[in-house]
Amino acid sequence: MKKGEIFIYSLFAIGILLKLFKLPMHTVFLLVTLLSLIIYYAFSVVRKNKDRYSIIAGLVTVLWLFCLLAILKHFSFQEITFVIAVLLSIALALYLYKTKKLISGNSVFCAVIVVVTVFIKLLPAHQTYYVTNIKFNYEIENDYSSWDRYSWFLYAAGNKEDALLANTSARQALENGLSNSMHSHGNEREYMTILQEHRSAIEQGNWKKNH
Secondary structure (H helix, E strand, O other), X not given: OOHXXXXXXXXXXXXXXXXXXXXXXXXXXXXXXXXXXXXHHHHHHHHOOOOHHHHHHHHHHHHHHHHHHHHHOOOOOHHHHHHHHHHHHHHHHHHHHHOXXXXXXXXXXXXXXXXXXXXXXXXXXXXHHHHHHHXXXXXXXXXXXXXXXXXXXXXXXXXXXXXXXXXXXXXXXXXXXXXXXXXXXXXXXXXXXXXXXXXXXXXXXXXXXXX
16 A cells, blocks of 8 residues: 555544544545545556556445445435445455455455444444444533434434433533533524423334434
């Protein structure tokens, strides 16, 4: 792998750390790094400074990193992205095996990203959400929307009691926002009604989806 590649992949890793702490603009930062990788590989094709096998493996790696981002952000299209990534990876493996280029820096790195992404994909959604949105969130004491969504994932997983506790935390965070103008977004009072509706839905077992 070239130094330029390693540098951009390192930026993506930094972006994941920004995501864990839920710092502003982390999604944009991650998307820009992925776009930078695509541009890098496009220039590599033009300049012919990398073999085509490594470039293809690199582009598939970018797809898997986008899939990882979709999983961590709980995007609605993550399933489609995952299926496409799996199919292209199978095609890539067959191609590299046929051309006897199966082992290279890019292909090995791609395999590592595949393993990491699949592992995270297999984790329960509420566990992933807790790590990426609650545990390291520097504003969690005031982030009522994250607590609310966490309660949804817990409810969807069948953890009713934990969902109620998360709803309570959401209400507390909302009250913190109401009492602190620095963390107020202007819609706290309206959201309090939504949290009450969600709590009722959890207790009655008829919460259809998170709003």
